[in-house]
Amino acid sequence: xxxxxxxxxxxxxxxxxxxxxxxxxxxxxxxxxxxxxxxxxxxxxxxxxxxxxxxxxxxxxxxxxxxxxxxxxxxxxxxxxxxxxxxxxxxxxxxxxxxxxxxx
Amino acid sequence: xxxxxxxxxxxxxxxxxxxxxxxxxxxxxxxxxxxxxxxxxxxxxxxxxxxxxxxxxxxxxxxxxxxxxxxxxxxxxxxxxxxxxxxxxxxxxxxxxxxxxxxxxxxxxxxxxxxxxxxxxxxxxxxxxxxxxxxxxxxxxxxxxxxxxxxxxxxxxxxxxxxxxxxxxxxxxxxxxxxxxxxxxxxxxxxxxxxxxxxxxxxxxxxxxxxxxxxxxxxxxxxxxxxxxxxxxxxxxxxxxxxxxxxxxxxxxxxxxxxxxxxxxxxxxxxxxxxxxxxx
Numbered sequence: 001x002x003x004x005x006x007x008x009x010x011x012x013x014x015x016x017x018x019x020x021x022x023x024x025x026x027x028x029x030x031x032x033x034x035x036x037x038x039x040x041x042x043x044x045x046x047x048x049x050x051x052x053x054x055x056x057x058x059x060x061x062x063x064x065x066x067x068x069x070x071x072x073x074x075x076x077x078x079x080x081x082x083x084x085x086x087x088x089x090x091x092x093x094x095x096x097x098x099x100x101x102x103x104x
Numbered sequence: 105x106x107x108x109x110x111x112x113x114x115x116x117x118x119x120x121x122x123x124x125x126x127x128x129x130x131x132x133x134x135x136x137x138x139x140x141x142x143x144x145x146x147x148x149x150x151x152x153x154x155x156x157x158x159x160x161x162x163x164x165x166x167x168x169x170x171x172x173x174x175x176x177x178x179x180x181x182x183x184x185x186x187x188x189x190x191x192x193x194x195x196x197x198x199x200x201x202x203x204x205x206x207x208x209x210x211x212x213x214x215x216x217x218x219x220x221x222x223x224x225x226x227x228x229x230x231x232x233x234x235x236x237x238x239x240x241x242x243x244x245x246x247x248x249x250x251x252x253x254x255x256x257x258x259x260x261x262x263x264x265x266x267x268x269x270x271x272x273x274x275x276x277x278x279x280x281x282x283x284x285x286x287x288x289x290x291x292x293x294x295x296x297x298x299x300x301x302x303x304x305x306x307x308x309x310x311x312x313x314x315x316x317x318x319x320x321x322x323x324x325x326x327x328x329x330x331x332x333x334x335x336x337x338x339x340x341x342x343x344x345x346x347x348x349x350x351x352x353x354x355x356x357x358x359x360x361x362x363x364x365x366x367x368x369x370x371x372x373x374x375x376x377x378x379x380x381x382x383x384x
Contacts, residue, residue: 042222048271052301054269054271054280056191068281
């Protein structure tokens with residue numbers, strides 16, 4: 001997905017699945033970008049069914065985040081200064097690293 | 105205790121930055137967060153290096169707490185305002201220490217670091233230098249801390265509040281989803297525990313929900329009997345410090361303990377009962 005509009009998508013080059021790196025974990029990771037530049041201040045939240053809170057991490061300086069989830073579908077919500085609140089649906093599975101880019 | 109005795113908002117903190125007798129302290133899981141920028145005049149306490157015993161599994165003893173606060177320039181008379189990341193998990197954990205060791209004037213910044221950042225308030229990388237003090241702590245207040253035998257004895261008798269996520273409670277995960285799941289202990293929860301994830305007590309910006317919402321959450325939704333004593337636990341005792349803060353400090357329930365051994369201890373004990381599955 002283009003990064004010139006709000007939304008979530010796979011990074012350029014598609015989703016990378018590296019079972020060896022993921023081991024027995026179900027990893028969801030990615031970056032938050034604004035006009036292609038990393039958003040270094042903000043929070044990524046992983047939510048389950050009915051917006052049930054699962055986990056939250058502060059974004060890294062590179063806009064990065066990572067979750068070790070249970071397998072399944074999750075809502076990924078990003079909060080950032082200026083009232084930014086963007087979300088998308090992501091799927092996690094054991095042995096996979098699901099990569100996602102969020103544009104705000 | 106009530107909300108106004110234990111919580112301050114960001115405007116209050118902004119108005120008191122640099123005021124003598126007020127010490128801002130950041131406590132984080134990611135202790136590098138402070139180095140990247142903190143509330144002006146705030147000092148740092150490292151929840152692991154500063155607050156844990158370096159050898160055995162326990163937290164700093166009275167002498168260690170006295171040495172830490174003396175070295176950081178905190179006096180017995182100071183008003184200590186704690187804040188941190190992760191919706192104040194570790195700040196609430198540190199708050200619990202300050203209460204355990206008898207510090208009188210301690211407050212939590214509502215919303216912690218997250219609300220401060222989302223409000224785009226000022227952060228500084230200047231590290232303040234404070235003159236050393238001679239801090240005197242009280243003996244540990246055992247009415248605030250539960251140890252394992254007390255927890256086992258409380259099954260079916262007192263309120264046990266498991267504040268982990270539903271997946272951890274059910275035994276599907278062993279740690280929060282932002283942490284690796286490699287631990288070896290058994291999954292599940294202590295029999296008769298109610299599952300009230302800590303996150304239900306917080307708004308999205310990290311501030312605590314209103315007293316009415318909190319009372320409804322624990323009493324009406326989860327069936328916690330407010331006339332009974334309560335023990336809160338999680339995985340390592342920091343999220344349950346957040347819930348201890350809600351029940352004991354905000355709602356003012358008299359007998360609430362934090363079980364800091366929590367699931368990493370209980371889930372590794374030989375012979376204790378464990379229940380699996382979702383909350384009923």
